[in-house]
Amino acid sequence: MPDHRSYRAFLFDMDGTLLNSIAAAERIWTRWALRHGVDVATFLPTIHGVRAIDTIARQHLPGVDAQAEAEQITREEIEDVEGVVQVAGAAAFLKGLPPSQWAIVTSAPMALALRRMDAAGIPRPLVMVTSEDVNDGKPNPACYRLAAERLQVASQECLVFEDADAGIRAGEASGADVMVVTATHTHPVVTHHPQIKDYLGLAVEMNEAGLIRIQ
Structure with a gap:
């Protein structure tokens, strides 16, 4: 885990991070x-x-x-959503988060995102940023900054969960910390960011200030 840091919010990519499409x-x-x-x-x-x-x-x-x-x-x-499944433990992990402290930030359009989330059993968050919400997609950091803004937090106070290079670079450029999810990777990931394979065994702890961290 990233130095056991606590965050205002978690921001999740979708494809390859929460579900496998x-x-x-x-x-x-x-x-x-x-x-x-x-x-x-x-x-x-x-x-x-x-x-x-x-x-x-x-x-x-x-x-x-x-x-x-x-x-x-x-x-x-x-x-065509045949074979679209959640990354192991993702749905349960999301359901354990405070609803106002997480968002999905995807390069997919809203209609496709909701279709895949439904197929994989991923819950819908209060805040979603999709391809229609930004003029420039990842690796431009606008999408992650917009998600943080909608959650009323600073992007520098967020942890971004990503699997793809473009998304990792977007998270970095937004000023957030990045967690790399390797569930769909077929080769080892070379990165200085912390990594998780999936969400099995992970839980979230909230401190008295309302900050959350992975336990």
Whole structure:
């Protein structure tokens, strides 16, 4: 744990952090890549943790409307949640948090986020920041700063839970501490941040000042 520090709030990425949607996402993005002549093997590792519109725009494909393509991807992802499951212990851990002291900060649109959360049994927080809420997605820190603002705390008083490089960099740039969740990683993560595999065995302790920390 990060020096046993206490925080005003916890901010959670969704995909790869609270739930595993890799199988569904890679099915849909593989079809997209094949339609557009994009090399699947090199492309798939780039889709995680960022907005669909940013993923598509990065390809610089002539004649491709990134906004329209992203909307189609979202429709397909909403329809296909087969294999979407919670990261072990995530739902129980979230239910143990004070409702006003945690948020979800995701690169997915709201409709897709709620669909996947429902499929995985993840509770809906009072505060959610989605792709529609910011002009620039992760690694831009605006999303985490906005979540902290909506919780009425400073981002520097938060602990961000992330799994993807873009999200980790967004958390760092917001001034928050970062916890890396490795549940969906197939290789060891090289990072100076503390790591957890999942949420099994974790609990939350609140002190007299209302600060929370992982126990």
